[in-house]
Amino acid sequence: MIQDIAELLSLALTIPTIILGAWVVRLWARESVALFRGRSRRAWNATEWFILGVAIGFFGSVADNAYWGIAWTASYLEHPGRAFWFERGVYSNIPFRQIAGLAAAYCHIRSAVTYRGRGEKAEVNRATLATLCAGAIFAAALVFIR
Numbered sequence: 348m349i350q351d352i353a354e355l356l357s358l359a360l361t362i363p364t365i366i367l368g369a370w371v372v373r374l375w376a377r378e379s380v381a382l383f384r385g386r387s388r389r390a391w392n393a394t395e396w397f398i399l400g401v402a403i404g405f406f407g408s409v410a411d412n413a414y415w416g417i418a419w420t421a422s423y424l425e426h427p428g429r430a431f432w433f434e435r436g437v438y439s440n441i442p443f444r445q446i447a448g449l450a451a452a453y454c455h456i457r458s459a460v461t462y463r464g465r466g467e468k469a470e471v472n473r474a475t476l477a478t479l480c481a482g483a484i485f486a487a488a489l490v491f492i493r
């Protein structure tokens with residue numbers, strides 16, 4: 348009973364999350380695309396990095412919520428195809444949750460360090476690379492211990 352209520356609440360919140368998130372993407376899409384047509388990324392200001400982070404983050408959120416909204420709707424309805432969505436969820440998670448989340452975080456961090464004027468771009472890039480390496484080591488360890 349409590350699980351059903353939680354699933355219904357989550358599904359109810361999925362609709363406004365998708366619609367309002369898509370609205371945010373629509374509002375910032377033109378500016379985000381224009382960034383790649385204009386100056387080099389080295390010349391972007393804090394606001395431009397922030398806008399790109401917002402657009403990427405909300406795009407990923409909209410796609411992720413749409414995918415999992417379908418999966419959880421199928422689950423709630425006990426649809427025979429629900430296993431299909433859950434078994435393949437990792438393929439949605441990689442681009443829309445993890446990669447979009449990483450790219451958005453990178454943009455927001457670059458925004459913050461650019462805004463503060465500290466010139467920490469190299470540090471941000473090294474830290475980002477280090478986290479990617481840590482993830483690869485974690486995955487390799489999982490393969491090894493399995």
